[in-house]
Amino acid sequence: xxxxxxxxxxxxxxxxxxxxxxxxxxxxxxxxxxxxxxxxxxxxxxxxxxxxxxxxxxxxxxxxxxxxxxxxxxxxxxx
Amino acid sequence: xxxxxxxxxxxxxxxxxxxxxxxxxxxxxxxxxxxxxxxxxxxxxxxxxxxxxxxxxxxxxxxxxxxxxxxxxxxxxxxxxxxxxxxxxxxxxxxxxxxxxxxxxxxxxxxxxxxxxxxxxxxxxxxxxxxxxxxxxxxxxxxxxxxxxxxxxxxxxxxxxxxxxxxxxxxxxxxxxxxxxxxxxxxxxxxxxxxxxxxxxxxxxxxxxxxxxxxxxxxxxxxxxxxxxxxxxxxx
Numbered sequence: 001x002x003x004x005x006x007x008x009x010x011x012x013x014x015x016x017x018x019x020x021x022x023x024x025x026x027x028x029x030x031x032x033x034x035x036x037x038x039x040x041x042x043x044x045x046x047x048x049x050x051x052x053x054x055x056x057x058x059x060x061x062x063x064x065x066x067x068x069x070x071x072x073x074x075x076x077x078x079x
Numbered sequence: 080x081x082x083x084x085x086x087x088x089x090x091x092x093x094x095x096x097x098x099x100x101x102x103x104x105x106x107x108x109x110x111x112x113x114x115x116x117x118x119x120x121x122x123x124x125x126x127x128x129x130x131x132x133x134x135x136x137x138x139x140x141x142x143x144x145x146x147x148x149x150x151x152x153x154x155x156x157x158x159x160x161x162x163x164x165x166x167x168x169x170x171x172x173x174x175x176x177x178x179x180x181x182x183x184x185x186x187x188x189x190x191x192x193x194x195x196x197x198x199x200x201x202x203x204x205x206x207x208x209x210x211x212x213x214x215x216x217x218x219x220x221x222x223x224x225x226x227x228x229x230x231x232x233x234x235x236x237x238x239x240x241x242x243x244x245x246x247x248x249x250x251x252x253x254x255x256x257x258x259x260x261x262x263x264x265x266x267x268x269x270x271x272x273x274x275x276x277x278x279x280x281x282x283x284x285x286x287x288x289x290x291x292x293x294x295x296x297x298x299x300x301x302x303x304x305x306x307x308x309x310x311x312x313x314x315x
Contacts (some may be wrong), residue, residue, distance in 0.1 A: 006086070009182075012106065012229065013182065013227055014182065014185060014225065014227065014261060016183055016184070016185050016186070016261070017183060020187060023181050065136070065140060065141075065144065066136070068137055068140065068173065068178040068180055070172075070179060070227070070229075071180045071182055071227055
């Protein structure tokens, strides 16, 4: 099994990377580009097949270290 | 006084901090490796700058789970003074010992230059010796120094007098132009509610001798030292 985790900056947090990517896309001529948010993708390989137990542990790890709740949101799936 | 300078893998201002404490201020100071788990006999702790754990994941995110951090939490909870400089500030925020977080500079550039800061709270252990109205000229060197906190936290910082320093111009005005990284409210450094834990992005340890172009950083160390001496005298 694997955990697939996505960490993104909170909407209220300044995201200069997202802004630069947005500007670049617009300058390149892509039409209709809205706000861009640059985050992180983590893939963690997991032993065993107890999905529910892993869901709890990964949620805990996301909250404690993989994201910083002051500035980031996270979501994940166990597959 | 007995100072500890914490060392993490990729701390790189540890030698400078120890040099200032011992050779400039004449204090006793020693390195404490991050795998140690005691701060017994220590009067004050400096967390130096650097790129602990390569800044992987987020700045300070992994360092804050090092064994020494548990001893640091206890030390801080007992009122021991802790000063985090640059990466040290980032580690203290990640550890929850200081409010807010430090994110990518708004310019996306690594900024390495001389800036000015001014104390906002002039009675803290880290600022009380700085003459009224004095701006300090200090170097910065960081890519992730933009101070961020939500509005509620910012209001709390203001009402509790926890904003220790702001980026200003040479005249002490906190202007947009004098803000090198986009920090909210031009915040260069804050302290915890109790006032004994502080962090700042500029490097006072790189500006504590005239030969280095500025010795303004000494005001911060002198403040801490005089606060410690008063505390010791009171206890005696």
